[in-house]
Amino acid sequence: MTPPTTTVPGPFSGLSVKLIMAITLVILLVEVAVFVPTIANYRASWLDDRLRIGGVAVRVFDTVPDVADLPVEITDPLLQSAGALAIVYRRAGQTDLITLEAVTMPTQAHTADMRDRNPLRLSADAIETLFLGGNRMMRIVGVPPGVGEAVVEVIMPEAPLRADMLTYSRNIAVLSLLIAGVTALVIYILAERVLIGPIRRLTSSVVAFKRNPENATLIISPDEMRADEIGILERALRDTQTELFTMLRQRRHLADLGLAVAKINHDLRNMLTSAQLLSDQVATLDDPKVQRLAPRLVNTLDKAIGFAQSVLDYGRQQAAPPRPVLVDVAGLGRDAAATAGLIGHDRIEFIVSLPDDFMVMIDPEHLSRILVNLFKNAREAIDSDTAEKDSRWVRLSGVQAENSLRLEVSDNGPGLPPRARENLFVAFEGSARAGGTGLGLAIVRELVEANGGKITLGAQAEGTVFVIEFPTQTSQLAAQ
Incomplete structure (x- = not known):
């Protein structure tokens, strides 16, 4: 499938x-809806005109004792003016x-x-005349x-009526198109x-900014006087583009700085290792x-090497998506405690307060x-x-809540100092001990x-x- 083009359409496209x-379509549909009763009224008026002419002929009939005695010099002009072949006059049981002259009645x-x-x-008859008329009487x-109460009948071809209706319809169509266009x-x-x-x-601003988001001249200049939705959208877009421009520029600077720090840190770690x-x-x-x-010298060098190594590890963090599987939390927790130096510690007891069949859907690594x-932080705080x-003690516990699965890692150490609480999970700011980087909790949060x-x-x-919660759609408690 071909992706849509990013070219902004012109004023007469798109x-x-x-x-x-x-x-135009809506106006034409309205005109069509109005056309049916209009053409029906036109047909009724046209037929009424023919009846009025027939009425004039009837009044002429009343002036003579016997209609049959009227000469053709009088009757033919009356009939021709009505476009009729014949006129029938019915009154008081009498028909004239x-x-x-020389016309055969249909x-x-x-x-x-x-x-x-x-x-x-009237509407149905008008539509019928338009589509079926023309050859009928x-x-x-x-x-x-x-x-008075006399009934007049005018007998005539339908073709003239249909021709006039077609002309009227054509004029209405031209007028409708003109009105719709204007x-x-x-x-x-x-x-x-x-x-x-x-x-x-x-659209132009978004497309141009997408192509070169580091060009500040492409940030839209909104109409500050406009208070409707477009004005609000323009100002919101301006703010968003400004934030993106600032963030991307800062990101580039941080990337350059991070590369330099990584190189310096790598060489520094080598030198510190030699010093150790x-x-x-x-x-x-x-x-x-x-x-x-x-x-004291060895301890200081160990801290410096640990700091350099943690910075390098944080910089090498990969953004691979998780691959969740059902994990035995109790077993994995004991392995993690052993890695963190809690298992076999002479002063700290490691406690697991969850059943052996407590399972969570997560990436095990x-x-x-x-x-x-979390275990390392707890051990270092207690030490x-x-x-x-x-x-x-350090405890790993867990409960199944109504809409989430909850894990807790707790200890009875000295607790977190105020500075660490204020900058918790912030790299290089949230360390609870002197000389720490705070990278451990930042990695945990990620x-x-x-x-x-x-x-x-x-x-x-x-x-x-520390309380970790996973929603029910990404976690489950499995009883085996």
Whole structure:
């Protein structure tokens, strides 16, 4: 399938053409709806005119005792003026007939009774005349003015009526097209100025900005005086483009800076590793001052190397999508605790407070890294705590809530300091210990969100508790 073009249509293509065609079509449909009763009224008026002429002839009949005695010099002009072959006059049980000279009366005729003015019947007869008339004879029946209650019948060909109706229809069609065209043009000009033009301008700005989002001159300049939806959209687009421009420029700067830092950090780590090897050799000397200062030097170098390594690890984080499977949380949690140095720790007890069949649908590698980071943070916090306590523990627990699956990693260590709480999950800002990078929690948040969950800091009387929630559509509790 060919993708749609990104070329912005001109003023007479695209949405503009659709608008003109839609307006014209609607007007023509309205004209068609109006045309049927209009042509029916035209036909009725035409037939009424023929009846009125017939009424004039009837009044002439009344002036003579015997219609048969009227000369053709009088009757033929009357009939010809009505376009009739014959006129029948019925009154008080008497019927009179006058015909053109040497005319044979038709045996069949289509009756148009003008005494019945039902609109539906008039409309149906008009449509019938347009499509089926032309070769038939008509018998027009009615009571024209000036003849009392007498009934007049005019017998004539239907062809003249149909010809006049076709001419009238053609004129209506031309007028309708003219009205539709002028109306569509006027509405198009107004719409082009108020709607289509601004939309085309918005489209052009979006397409151009998409091609080169780092060009600030392509940011749209909205009409600040416009308060309708278009004005709001223009200002929102301006703000969005400005934010994207700023973000992309900052991202490029950070990428360049990150590359430089990574290179520096790599060389620095190598130098620190060499320094660590030298410090290990110095620590074997018998000098008391060296023995006193060497552990501090080694510890400082270990922290520096750890910092450099964590920065490199964070920079190498890959954005591979998770591959969720059913994971035994208890078993994976024990493996993560062993990796984090909790299993076999002489001061810390690791507790698993969930059943062995507690399962979650998640990427197992991601969950392992999440738990390892949280367990390491808990172990380091407890190791650094100098307060006297009867027991030290780190607990992994979980519950199935109504709409989510909930995991908790808690400890009874010293808790988080205020600065760490304010910048929790922010790289290089959320560390709870001196010399830390805060990258562990930043990585944990990214992994949890990549699997459709969220992580928050829970409330606990002492220590720290992290709460991880996964929605029911991406997690499940399986009982085996």
